[in-house]
Amino acid sequence: MSFCRGCGHQIHETAQSCPQCGAVTAHSTLAPAQGGSLWLPVPSLVCGVIVAFALFDPSDWDQDQVVGCALIAVVAIVLGGISLAKQKKGAGMAIAGLILGVVGLLGAIGSQL
Template identity: 60%
Template sequence: MSYCRGCGHQIHETAISCPQCGALQAQHNTNSQQVRADDSLWLPIPALICGLIPVLGLLAPEEPDKDQVLGIFLFAATAIVFGSISLARQKRGKGMAIAGVVLGGIGLLAAIGLLA
């Protein structure tokens, strides 16, 4: 437990504001929550997975039809978007994000080549 900066009332250490007087508490509480949100891997992992799917689809022995090429194109574009957002905003998982962007780029170029 900690004490309010405004009135001295005893409050929980994770409280953003005091329930007694409403005074905002130390900024380290919100900053620690922000750091934990930035440390999640919710974007790099989907970027990597969405980058792997088109490459694996291109390894099939038969020529893909138009629907498969469209799927390859969409997964590759999604990998590039997720990877780019992850690189711009997050600190962890940069290697997975880069791999997702690279694999997405390969899949995108291959899909364009198959459509032409």
């Protein structure tokens, strides 16, 4: 027998949740998945998409637009890199944000050449 972390009620070792308070046990398959949250990969992807859409603007860019695009691209790259290094969850979004950020940064630099 073990004890519930939520209320201290004695429960069976194989119980998925506490019958007294309903708290999920530590060894339960219902426990939340480990690996991080989506707070880093989602903003990375959003910034990467913004920069990628900005590259479709056919007009000539002034200095402010280039700097803004480059900064947003750097944010996408940094957030994507940190997300890939620190957590497993959202790795696909982090990779997409990282790639779009690099493409956007290269496009911003290329627009000044």
